[in-house]
Amino acid sequence: xxxxxxxxxxxxxxxxxxxxxxxxxxxxxxxxxxxxxxxxxxxxxxxxxxxxxxxxxxxxxxxxxxxxxxxxxxxxxxxxxxxxxxxxxxxxxxxxxxxxxxxxxxxxxxxxxxxxxxxxxxxxxxxxxxxxxxxxxxxxxxxxxxxxxxxxxxxxxxxxxxxxxxxxxxxxxxxxxxxxxxxxxxxxxxxxxxxxxxxxxxxxxxxxxxxxxxxxxxxxxxxxx
Amino acid sequence: xxxxxxxxxxxxxxxxxxxxxxxxxxxxxxxxxxxxxxxxxxxxxxxxxxxxxxxxxxxxxxxxxxxxxxxxxxxxxxxxxxxxxxxxxxxxxxxxxxxxxxxxxxxxxxxxxxxxxxxxxxxxxxxxxxxxxxxxxxxxxxxxxxxxxxxxxxxxxxxxxxxxxxxxxxxxxxxxxxxxxxxxxxxxxxxxxxxxxxxxxxxxxxxxxxxxxxxxxxxxxxxxx
DNA sequence: TGTAATGTTTACCAATCGGTCAAATATCCG
DNA sequence: CGGATATTTGACCGATTGGTAAACATTACA
Numbered sequence: 001x002x003x004x005x006x007x008x009x010x011x012x013x014x015x016x017x018x019x020x021x022x023x024x025x026x027x028x029x030x031x032x033x034x035x036x037x038x039x040x041x042x043x044x045x046x047x048x049x050x051x052x053x054x055x056x057x058x059x060x061x062x063x064x065x066x067x068x069x070x071x072x073x074x075x076x077x078x079x080x081x082x083x084x085x086x087x088x089x090x091x092x093x094x095x096x097x098x099x100x101x102x103x104x105x106x107x108x109x110x111x112x113x114x115x116x117x118x119x120x121x122x123x124x125x126x127x128x129x130x131x132x133x134x135x136x137x138x139x140x141x142x143x144x145x146x147x148x149x150x151x152x153x154x155x156x157x158x159x160x161x162x163x164x165x166x167x168x169x170x171x172x173x174x175x176x177x178x179x180x181x182x183x184x185x186x187x188x189x190x191x192x193x194x195x196x197x198x199x200x201x202x203x204x205x206x207x208x209x210x211x212x213x214x215x216x217x218x219x220x221x222x223x224x225x
Numbered sequence: 226x227x228x229x230x231x232x233x234x235x236x237x238x239x240x241x242x243x244x245x246x247x248x249x250x251x252x253x254x255x256x257x258x259x260x261x262x263x264x265x266x267x268x269x270x271x272x273x274x275x276x277x278x279x280x281x282x283x284x285x286x287x288x289x290x291x292x293x294x295x296x297x298x299x300x301x302x303x304x305x306x307x308x309x310x311x312x313x314x315x316x317x318x319x320x321x322x323x324x325x326x327x328x329x330x331x332x333x334x335x336x337x338x339x340x341x342x343x344x345x346x347x348x349x350x351x352x353x354x355x356x357x358x359x360x361x362x363x364x365x366x367x368x369x370x371x372x373x374x375x376x377x378x379x380x381x382x383x384x385x386x387x388x389x390x391x392x393x394x395x396x397x398x399x400x401x402x403x404x405x406x407x408x409x410x411x412x413x414x415x416x417x418x419x420x421x422x423x424x425x426x427x428x429x430x431x432x433x434x435x436x437x438x439x440x441x442x443x444x445x446x447x448x449x450x
Numbered sequence: 451t452g453t454a455a456t457g458t459t460t461a462c463c464a465a466t467c468g469g470t471c472a473a474a475t476a477t478c479c480g
Numbered sequence: 481c482g483g484a485t486a487t488t489t490g491a492c493c494g495a496t497t498g499g500t501a502a503a504c505a506t507t508a509c510a
Contacts, residue, residue, distance in 0.1 A: 024457070024507080043355055046272030050498060063458055065499065122354060125409075129350055130268055132412045139416035147417050164441065169418060170434035177406035178399045184350075185402070187357045191364035192372050193394060209395035216389065217442030249477085249487070275468060288488055290469065 029067050032057050033081065036074045041119040044126040045075055045134065072134070079127070079135055082120045083142075089113065090146060090172075095153040099162045100215055103175075107210050110179035115203045121183035147172060163218045171218075178210055254292050257282050258306065261299050266344040269351040270300055270359065297359070304352070304360055307345045308367075314338065315371060315397075320378040324387045325440055328400075332435050335404035340428045346408035372397060388443040396443075403435055 035057035039048045050071055054061040068074040089109035094102055114121055127135055147169065154168035182189060182203065190198040197205075260282035264273045275296055279286040293299040314334035319327055339346055352360055372394065379393035407414060407428065415423040422430075 022456075022508085028457090044269050044272050044351075046268050047270070047355070049496080051496080060459060061498090062460085062500080066457070069499090071498065125350075125354055126269075128410050128413045129347060129354065130272070132416075136412070136416070139413055143413075144417050144419065164437070166437055167430050167434045169422070170431050171438075173406055173414060173417075173431075174403045174435065174438060177402040177410070181398055181402035185353050187361070188353045188364055188368075189398065191357075191361070192369050192398075194369065197394070205392050206395050206398075209392045210399065212389070212391055213396075213399060213438065213442035215442075216444070217438035217440075219441070253487090274466080276466080285489060286468090287470080287490085291487070294469090296468065 025067070028059070028063075029077075031059070032064055032067055032074065033078055036078050037082075037119050037123060040075060040078060041122040041126065044130055045071075046130070075134060078123065079138075082123060083135075083138060085117075086113075086120060086124060087143070087146060090150060093150050093153065095156070099157045099218075103163075103214055103218065104211050107175055107179060107214060108207055110175060111182065111203060111207050111210070114179050114181075114183035115200075118183035118186060121180050125180065125184040161220050164220045166218065175214070179206075182206055250292070253284070253288075254302075256284070257289055257292055257299065258303055261303050262307075262344050262348060265300060265303060266347040266351065269355055270296075271355070275299075300359060303348065304363075307348060308360075308363060310342075311338070311345060311349060312368070312371060315375060318375050318378065320381070324382045324443075328388075328439055328443065329436050332400055332404060332439060333432055335400060336407065336428060336432050336435070339404050339406075339408035340425075343408035343411060346405050350405065350409040386445050389445045391443065400439070404431075407431055 032053070035053050036048075038056050039053045042048075043052075048071075050061055050064060053074070054064045057064065064074075068077065089106055092109065093106055124135075127133075128139075132139055151168035151172065154163075154171060157163045158165045158168070189202065193202060257278070260278050261273075263281050264278045267273075268277075273296075275286055275289060278299070279289045282289065289299075293302065314331055317334065318331055349360075352358075353364075357364055376393035376397065379388070379396060382388045383390045383393070414427065418427060
């Protein structure tokens with residue numbers, strides 16, 4: 001909390017007035033966040049050090065701190081950036097579409113994210129797992145609102161008999177958990193599958209299984225009491 | 226790697242010869258592991274400090290280190306102790322039983338563990354999430370062997386038409402992920418459900434949903450190509 | 451081209467990290 | 481009781497932590 005005359009660094013002049021960000025700023029901040037994603041996603045916030053990030057980013061620690069004044073600021077910037085894309089698949093969930101096809105493509109999209117952006121998934125997993133000390137507001141705010149909205153869609157589907165009657169929240173949880181499992185618990189998945197089946201094909205296998213499970217499990221055949 | 230004449234502390238004389246462990250040793254080691262579980266499960270290995278554990282355990286840091294010579298030793302002892310009970314539900318999986326009932330009760334047991342032993346679940350989640358640097362051998366050894374064995378059982382069920390044809394490994398993964406989600410991502414679950422539905426009843430709701438999903442999804446009705 | 455603003459680095463700081471040591475204290479047992 | 485053993489503690493260590501100060505280098509731009 002001191003700003004004793006030090007030249008104010010430009011760190012994240014988010015929506016600042018006329019302050020343009022230079023080319024170097026864009027590049028370096030990108031470079032830093034890329035490295036920070038590597039480190040934070042692998043060790044969590046407390047377990048990561050600025051030195052590690054600096055080394056991965058290929059720059060000196062004070063140079064890092066010129067762009068992001070604290071470790072927290074780096075983490076915060078990363079979370080903010082990642083949260084939006086992380087929620088995209090759920091946002092694409094369409095009330096007008098065919099339920100079976102919507103769920104199928106939601107699963108597929110989430111699985112593709114687990115395959116293509118595992119670090120982003122692990123970043124959140126680490127954060128939530130450790131009590132979400134930095135993103136509690138995001139969870140109770142934007143996330144909850146979006147889920148509430150989509151849950152209402154699912155509830156409507158169930159009510160009109162398009163899918164089996166079920167708790168929409170736990171349905172969403174189960175899709176999250178099953179798909180993200182392949183990013184977050186990757187080493188365990190690989191270890192259990194063994195070398196033979198741990199190739200990239202595991203995502204195909206997972207997709208096949210999960211679609212079968214969810215489509216079969218939600219089909220409004222003979223609904224339970 | 227120094228043992229310059231220091232009186233060897235008794236730390237974990239696992240299966241040591243005639244060396245009885247005193248009452249105090251039992252108590253203190255228990256007390257330490259309890260505190261270590263608290264801290265490690267909340268912050269991961271790298272993010273936890275011996276001082277934190279000492280404070281939670283209500284003893285001085287050197288006293289802690291009298292019973293466990295290093296932070297790693299503490300973590301290792303904790304992992305070893307927890308791994309066994311963590312695998313119990315899967316071990317109970319019975320090849321002779323009724324498939325539907327076996328899967329149902331496996332889900333229920335795993336869900337009970339998520340409810341009653343969330344710290345144990347998070348300890349593993351943290352470890353695996355961060356690349357399982359301390360338990361790789363356990364994953365590729367005992368864990369894989371047990372899963373291989375149970376996967377064969379499931380495969381047999383599928384072959385004989387008792388359940389739908391599906392990949393047994395991904396079935397097991399999906400049960401792990403959906404159930405452990407309620408321990409590992411507890412804060413997120415609570416945040417999304419909101420105060421109204423985040424009570425203990427959420428485990429009942431989850432059990433209902435998951436049983437419906439898995440039983441429905443695996444029922445050998447009209448199997449896919 | 452000059453100069454003001456921006457970017458980078460070296461040297462450093464106090465706090466905390468995992469862990470050690472010797473001395474002090476508590477417990478056990480004959 | 482008394483001595484041997486087991487337990488506990490405060491003081492301390494070098495390494496690492498997040499972060500700073502200020503000198504130095506580069507860039508953008510008039």
